[in-house]
Amino acid sequence: xxxxxxxxxxxxxxxxxxxxxxxxxxxxxxQAFALEINKILYHTKxxxxxxxxxxxxxxxxxLVLNGIIQCTEKDEFAYQELITHVPIMAHPNPKKVLVIGGxxxxxxxxxxxxxxxxxxxxxxxxxxDDMVIQLSCKFLPSMAYQIRHPxxxxxxxxxxxxxKETTKKFDVIITDSSDPEGPAEEFFQxxxxxLLLNALSINGIVIMQSSENIWLNLAYLKDLIYKAKxxxxxxxxxxxxxxxxxxxxxxxxxxxxxxxxxxxxxxxxSSIIINKSTTVPLCCQLGQVIIYVGKQKKV
Ligand code: SAM
Numbered sequence: 001x002x003x004x005x006x007x008x009x010x011x012x013x014x015x016x017x018x019x020x021x022x023x024x025x026x027x028x029x030x031q032a033f034a035l036e037i038n039k040i041l042y043h044t045k046x047x048x049x050x051x052x053x054x055x056x057x058x059x060x061x062x063l064v065l066n067g068i069i070q071c072t073e074k075d076e077f078a079y080q081e082l083i084t085h086v087p088i089m090a091h092p093n094p095k096k097v098l099v100i101g102g103x104x105x106x107x108x109x110x111x112x113x114x115x116x117x118x119x120x121x122x123x124x125x126x127x128x129d130d131m132v133i134q135l136s137c138k139f140l141p142s143m144a145y146q147i148r149h150p151x152x153x154x155x156x157x158x159x160x161x162x163x164k165e166t167t168k169k170f171d172v173i174i175t176d177s178s179d180p181e182g183p184a185e186e187f188f189q190x191x192x193x194x195l196l197l198n199a200l201s202i203n204g205i206v207i208m209q210s211s212e213n214i215w216l217n218l219a220y221l222k223d224l225i226y227k228a229k230x231x232x233x234x235x236x237x238x239x240x241x242x243x244x245x246x247x248x249x250x251x252x253x254x255x256x257x258x259x260x261x262x263x264x265x266x267x268x269x270s271s272i273i274i275n276k277s278t279t280v281p282l283c284c285q286l287g288q289v290i291i292y293v294g295k296q297k298k299v
Pocket of ligand 1: 069127132159160179184209
Protein backbone atom coordinates (compact mmCIF):
# COMPACT_ATOMS: atom_id res chain seq x y z
CA UNK A 1 0.00 0.00 0.00
CA UNK A 2 1.45 3.32 -1.05
CA UNK A 3 1.27 5.94 1.70
CA UNK A 4 1.11 8.79 -0.76
CA UNK A 5 -1.98 7.41 -2.47
CA UNK A 6 -3.83 5.99 0.56
CA UNK A 7 -6.75 8.11 1.67
CA UNK A 8 -7.62 7.33 5.27
CA UNK A 9 -9.32 9.67 7.73
CA UNK A 10 -6.70 8.90 10.42
CA UNK A 11 -3.59 9.50 8.30
CA UNK A 12 -2.11 12.84 7.41
CA UNK A 13 1.06 14.18 5.87
CA UNK A 14 2.99 16.57 8.13
CA UNK A 15 5.76 18.26 6.18
CA UNK A 16 6.69 15.09 4.33
CA UNK A 17 6.23 12.58 7.18
CA UNK A 18 3.06 10.54 7.55
CA UNK A 19 1.26 10.28 10.89
CA UNK A 20 -1.56 8.16 12.21
CA UNK A 21 -3.93 10.14 14.46
CA UNK A 22 -6.33 8.48 16.87
CA UNK A 23 -9.15 10.94 17.41
CA UNK A 24 -12.68 10.64 18.70
CA UNK A 25 -14.99 13.60 18.99
CA UNK A 26 -17.25 11.51 21.23
CA UNK A 27 -14.84 9.64 23.50
CA UNK A 28 -11.95 12.10 23.80
CA UNK A 29 -12.76 15.47 22.27
CA UNK A 30 -9.94 17.97 21.99
CA GLN A 31 -7.06 15.53 22.07
CA ALA A 32 -5.35 12.96 19.86
CA PHE A 33 -2.70 10.29 20.09
CA ALA A 34 -0.34 10.13 17.12
CA LEU A 35 2.29 7.74 15.80
CA GLU A 36 4.67 8.38 12.92
CA ILE A 37 4.23 5.83 10.13
CA ASN A 38 7.14 4.11 8.40
CA LYS A 39 4.94 2.20 5.99
CA ILE A 40 1.43 0.87 5.54
CA LEU A 41 1.40 -2.91 5.68
CA TYR A 42 -2.27 -3.52 4.92
CA HIS A 43 -5.57 -1.72 4.64
CA THR A 44 -8.97 -3.28 4.02
CA LYS A 45 -12.63 -3.00 4.93
CA UNK A 46 -14.47 -6.13 5.99
CA UNK A 47 -18.21 -6.27 6.58
CA UNK A 48 -17.44 -5.62 10.26
CA UNK A 49 -14.74 -2.99 10.31
CA UNK A 50 -11.97 -0.94 8.75
CA UNK A 51 -8.64 -2.72 9.34
CA UNK A 52 -5.35 -0.86 9.07
CA UNK A 53 -1.94 -2.28 9.87
CA UNK A 54 1.13 -0.10 9.71
CA UNK A 55 4.75 -0.18 10.72
CA UNK A 56 5.35 2.71 13.09
CA UNK A 57 8.59 4.50 13.70
CA UNK A 58 8.72 3.75 17.44
CA UNK A 59 6.00 1.23 18.45
CA UNK A 60 6.61 -1.61 15.97
CA UNK A 61 3.69 -2.89 13.90
CA UNK A 62 0.30 -1.48 14.87
CA LEU A 63 -3.21 -2.93 14.42
CA VAL A 64 -6.01 -0.38 14.06
CA LEU A 65 -9.73 -1.19 13.86
CA ASN A 66 -12.18 1.55 12.91
CA GLY A 67 -9.52 4.18 13.60
CA ILE A 68 -8.76 2.92 17.13
CA ILE A 69 -5.42 1.33 18.03
CA GLN A 70 -5.93 -2.26 19.23
CA CYS A 71 -2.33 -3.18 19.89
CA THR A 72 1.23 -2.31 19.09
CA GLU A 73 4.23 -4.61 19.20
CA LYS A 74 5.85 -2.37 21.79
CA ASP A 75 3.30 -2.41 24.60
CA GLU A 76 0.75 -5.16 23.83
CA PHE A 77 2.20 -7.47 26.47
CA ALA A 78 1.01 -5.26 29.33
CA TYR A 79 -2.62 -5.60 28.22
CA GLN A 80 -2.46 -9.28 27.24
CA GLU A 81 -0.73 -10.30 30.48
CA LEU A 82 -3.15 -8.37 32.66
CA ILE A 83 -6.33 -9.62 30.99
CA THR A 84 -5.10 -13.23 30.99
CA HIS A 85 -3.07 -13.92 34.11
CA VAL A 86 -5.24 -12.07 36.62
CA PRO A 87 -8.41 -14.17 36.15
CA ILE A 88 -6.53 -17.43 35.56
CA MET A 89 -4.56 -17.00 38.77
CA ALA A 90 -7.56 -15.81 40.74
CA HIS A 91 -9.45 -19.01 39.90
CA PRO A 92 -8.60 -22.06 42.05
CA ASN A 93 -8.83 -24.54 39.16
CA PRO A 94 -9.26 -22.95 35.71
CA LYS A 95 -9.71 -25.77 33.21
CA LYS A 96 -12.02 -24.36 30.54
CA VAL A 97 -11.48 -20.86 29.20
CA LEU A 98 -13.51 -18.85 26.69
CA VAL A 99 -12.11 -15.84 24.84
CA ILE A 100 -14.56 -13.51 23.12
CA GLY A 101 -12.90 -11.40 20.42
CA GLY A 102 -9.13 -11.44 20.75
CA UNK A 103 -8.37 -11.42 16.99
CA UNK A 104 -4.73 -10.38 17.44
CA UNK A 105 -4.36 -13.70 19.34
CA UNK A 106 -2.13 -12.26 22.09
CA UNK A 107 -4.44 -13.57 24.81
CA UNK A 108 -4.14 -17.06 23.31
CA UNK A 109 -0.36 -16.75 23.48
CA UNK A 110 -0.62 -15.97 27.20
CA UNK A 111 -3.20 -18.73 27.86
CA UNK A 112 -0.98 -21.36 26.26
CA UNK A 113 1.54 -20.69 29.04
CA UNK A 114 -1.09 -22.02 31.45
CA UNK A 115 -1.75 -25.01 29.16
CA UNK A 116 1.96 -25.78 29.24
CA UNK A 117 1.84 -25.42 33.02
CA UNK A 118 -0.88 -28.16 33.06
CA UNK A 119 -3.49 -25.78 34.43
CA UNK A 120 -5.78 -24.86 31.52
CA UNK A 121 -7.11 -27.81 29.47
CA UNK A 122 -9.36 -26.31 26.84
CA UNK A 123 -9.53 -22.90 25.17
CA UNK A 124 -12.39 -21.69 22.97
CA UNK A 125 -12.03 -18.42 21.10
CA UNK A 126 -14.97 -16.76 19.34
CA UNK A 127 -13.87 -13.97 17.02
CA UNK A 128 -16.25 -12.30 14.59
CA ASP A 129 -13.76 -11.27 11.93
CA ASP A 130 -11.47 -13.94 10.52
CA MET A 131 -9.54 -11.28 8.60
CA VAL A 132 -8.15 -9.84 11.86
CA ILE A 133 -6.72 -13.26 12.73
CA GLN A 134 -5.25 -13.83 9.27
CA LEU A 135 -3.63 -10.40 9.18
CA SER A 136 -2.30 -10.78 12.72
CA CYS A 137 -0.68 -14.09 11.75
CA LYS A 138 1.02 -12.29 8.88
CA PHE A 139 1.95 -8.94 10.40
CA LEU A 140 1.91 -9.56 14.18
CA PRO A 141 3.43 -13.05 14.37
CA SER A 142 4.86 -12.53 17.86
CA MET A 143 1.28 -12.19 19.10
CA ALA A 144 -0.49 -14.71 16.89
CA TYR A 145 1.90 -17.69 16.74
CA GLN A 146 -0.08 -19.89 19.13
CA ILE A 147 -3.47 -19.64 17.41
CA ARG A 148 -3.09 -23.06 15.74
CA HIS A 149 -2.23 -24.77 19.05
CA PRO A 150 -4.19 -28.07 19.36
CA UNK A 151 -5.83 -26.96 22.61
CA UNK A 152 -7.42 -23.95 20.89
CA UNK A 153 -10.89 -24.35 19.43
CA UNK A 154 -11.33 -21.34 17.13
CA UNK A 155 -14.88 -20.33 16.18
CA UNK A 156 -15.55 -17.52 13.71
CA UNK A 157 -18.82 -16.05 14.92
CA UNK A 158 -20.39 -13.21 16.85
CA UNK A 159 -19.42 -13.65 20.51
CA UNK A 160 -22.76 -12.30 21.73
CA UNK A 161 -24.66 -14.79 19.57
CA UNK A 162 -22.36 -17.62 20.69
CA UNK A 163 -23.05 -16.86 24.34
CA LYS A 164 -26.79 -16.78 23.72
CA GLU A 165 -26.69 -20.22 22.12
CA THR A 166 -24.04 -22.15 24.02
CA THR A 167 -24.86 -24.66 26.73
CA LYS A 168 -21.21 -25.01 27.72
CA LYS A 169 -19.83 -23.72 31.01
CA PHE A 170 -16.47 -22.03 31.40
CA ASP A 171 -14.27 -21.38 34.43
CA VAL A 172 -12.90 -18.15 33.01
CA ILE A 173 -14.33 -15.92 30.27
CA ILE A 174 -12.10 -13.21 28.83
CA THR A 175 -13.78 -10.55 26.69
CA ASP A 176 -10.95 -9.12 24.62
CA SER A 177 -13.11 -6.95 22.42
CA SER A 178 -12.79 -3.75 20.51
CA ASP A 179 -14.58 -0.62 21.73
CA PRO A 180 -18.40 -0.25 21.64
CA GLU A 181 -18.38 1.71 18.35
CA GLY A 182 -18.65 -1.26 15.94
CA PRO A 183 -19.36 -4.99 16.26
CA ALA A 184 -18.56 -5.05 20.01
CA GLU A 185 -21.36 -2.65 20.95
CA GLU A 186 -23.44 -5.24 22.81
CA PHE A 187 -20.57 -6.24 25.12
CA PHE A 188 -21.00 -3.15 27.24
CA GLN A 189 -24.64 -3.75 28.19
CA UNK A 190 -26.22 -5.46 31.16
CA UNK A 191 -27.59 -8.28 28.95
CA UNK A 192 -24.05 -9.25 28.12
CA UNK A 193 -23.17 -9.59 31.80
CA UNK A 194 -26.21 -11.86 32.19
CA LEU A 195 -25.07 -14.05 29.29
CA LEU A 196 -21.60 -14.25 30.80
CA LEU A 197 -23.02 -15.35 34.14
CA ASN A 198 -25.09 -18.00 32.41
CA ALA A 199 -22.01 -19.44 30.69
CA LEU A 200 -19.89 -19.56 33.85
CA SER A 201 -19.28 -22.64 35.95
CA ILE A 202 -19.57 -22.34 39.75
CA ASN A 203 -16.93 -19.90 41.03
CA GLY A 204 -16.27 -18.80 37.45
CA ILE A 205 -14.59 -15.46 36.74
CA VAL A 206 -15.08 -12.99 33.90
CA ILE A 207 -12.81 -10.17 32.81
CA MET A 208 -13.33 -7.52 30.15
CA GLN A 209 -11.73 -4.35 28.95
CA SER A 210 -13.67 -1.36 30.18
CA SER A 211 -13.41 0.70 26.98
CA GLU A 212 -13.20 4.06 28.73
CA ASN A 213 -10.51 4.94 31.22
CA ILE A 214 -10.24 6.96 34.40
CA TRP A 215 -8.97 10.10 32.70
CA LEU A 216 -11.37 10.21 29.78
CA ASN A 217 -14.84 9.23 30.95
CA LEU A 218 -15.23 8.33 34.60
CA ALA A 219 -19.02 8.50 34.39
CA TYR A 220 -19.07 5.82 31.66
CA LEU A 221 -16.76 3.63 33.69
CA LYS A 222 -18.86 4.00 36.82
CA ASP A 223 -21.96 3.10 34.82
CA LEU A 224 -20.28 -0.02 33.42
CA ILE A 225 -19.25 -1.11 36.91
CA TYR A 226 -22.79 -0.40 38.11
CA LYS A 227 -24.16 -2.66 35.34
CA ALA A 228 -21.71 -5.42 36.28
CA LYS A 229 -22.80 -5.14 39.92
CA UNK A 230 -26.41 -5.77 38.92
CA UNK A 231 -25.35 -9.25 37.84
CA UNK A 232 -22.26 -10.17 39.88
CA UNK A 233 -21.76 -9.95 43.66
CA UNK A 234 -18.06 -9.38 43.39
CA UNK A 235 -16.83 -6.72 40.92
CA UNK A 236 -13.31 -5.30 40.92
CA UNK A 237 -11.13 -3.17 38.70
CA UNK A 238 -7.51 -3.66 37.67
CA UNK A 239 -5.37 -1.55 35.42
CA UNK A 240 -2.08 -1.11 33.63
CA UNK A 241 -0.18 1.53 31.70
CA UNK A 242 -0.69 1.45 27.94
CA UNK A 243 1.15 4.27 26.20
CA UNK A 244 -0.50 3.51 22.87
CA UNK A 245 -4.06 3.91 24.23
CA UNK A 246 -5.20 7.49 24.35
CA UNK A 247 -4.31 8.92 27.79
CA UNK A 248 -2.14 5.90 28.61
CA UNK A 249 -4.24 3.97 31.12
CA UNK A 250 -6.25 0.81 30.53
CA UNK A 251 -8.70 -0.66 33.00
CA UNK A 252 -10.32 -4.06 33.16
CA UNK A 253 -13.42 -5.15 35.02
CA UNK A 254 -13.11 -8.50 36.73
CA UNK A 255 -16.22 -10.07 38.21
CA UNK A 256 -17.54 -13.24 39.81
CA UNK A 257 -20.20 -14.53 42.12
CA UNK A 258 -17.55 -16.17 44.25
CA UNK A 259 -16.15 -14.28 47.22
CA UNK A 260 -12.66 -13.00 47.80
CA UNK A 261 -10.18 -10.63 46.26
CA UNK A 262 -10.19 -11.32 42.52
CA UNK A 263 -6.87 -9.60 42.03
CA UNK A 264 -5.27 -11.85 44.62
CA UNK A 265 -3.93 -15.15 43.22
CA UNK A 266 -5.46 -18.36 44.58
CA UNK A 267 -2.72 -20.61 43.33
CA UNK A 268 0.98 -20.43 43.09
CA UNK A 269 1.85 -20.58 39.43
CA SER A 270 5.49 -21.38 39.44
CA SER A 271 7.47 -20.55 36.38
CA ILE A 272 5.65 -18.69 33.68
CA ILE A 273 7.93 -16.44 31.72
CA ILE A 274 5.95 -13.27 31.35
CA ASN A 275 7.77 -11.46 28.59
CA LYS A 276 10.98 -11.59 26.64
CA SER A 277 11.82 -7.95 27.09
CA THR A 278 14.35 -7.05 29.75
CA THR A 279 14.27 -3.31 29.38
CA VAL A 280 10.70 -2.29 30.17
CA PRO A 281 10.16 -1.46 33.82
CA LEU A 282 7.53 -2.87 36.12
CA CYS A 283 4.26 -2.63 34.27
CA CYS A 284 1.48 -4.05 36.40
CA GLN A 285 0.84 -4.26 40.09
CA LEU A 286 -2.04 -6.53 40.84
CA GLY A 287 -2.80 -6.86 44.49
CA GLN A 288 -0.09 -9.18 45.73
CA VAL A 289 1.04 -10.21 42.28
CA ILE A 290 3.73 -8.14 40.82
CA ILE A 291 4.66 -8.95 37.29
CA TYR A 292 8.22 -8.08 36.50
CA VAL A 293 8.80 -7.90 32.82
CA GLY A 294 11.56 -10.21 31.71
CA LYS A 295 11.65 -12.12 34.97
CA GLN A 296 9.64 -15.01 36.26
CA LYS A 297 6.32 -14.51 37.91
CA LYS A 298 6.62 -14.11 41.66
CA VAL A 299 3.71 -14.74 43.98
N1 SAM B 1 -6.73 -5.31 23.00
C1 SAM B 1 -7.65 -4.67 22.14
C2 SAM B 1 -8.27 -3.44 22.73
O1 SAM B 1 -8.56 -3.37 23.91
O2 SAM B 1 -8.47 -2.53 21.96
C3 SAM B 1 -8.66 -5.57 21.58
C4 SAM B 1 -8.03 -6.65 20.78
S1 SAM B 1 -8.86 -7.63 19.68
C5 SAM B 1 -8.12 -7.12 18.16
C6 SAM B 1 -10.55 -7.10 19.53
C7 SAM B 1 -11.33 -8.06 18.64
O3 SAM B 1 -12.71 -8.10 19.02
C8 SAM B 1 -11.30 -7.71 17.17
O4 SAM B 1 -10.54 -8.67 16.48
C9 SAM B 1 -12.77 -7.72 16.74
O5 SAM B 1 -12.98 -8.26 15.47
C10 SAM B 1 -13.37 -8.57 17.86
N2 SAM B 1 -14.82 -8.39 18.02
C11 SAM B 1 -15.52 -7.23 17.98
N3 SAM B 1 -16.83 -7.48 18.10
C12 SAM B 1 -16.96 -8.83 18.23
C13 SAM B 1 -18.07 -9.69 18.39
N4 SAM B 1 -19.32 -9.21 18.41
N5 SAM B 1 -17.85 -11.02 18.52
C14 SAM B 1 -16.59 -11.52 18.48
N6 SAM B 1 -15.49 -10.75 18.31
C15 SAM B 1 -15.67 -9.42 18.19
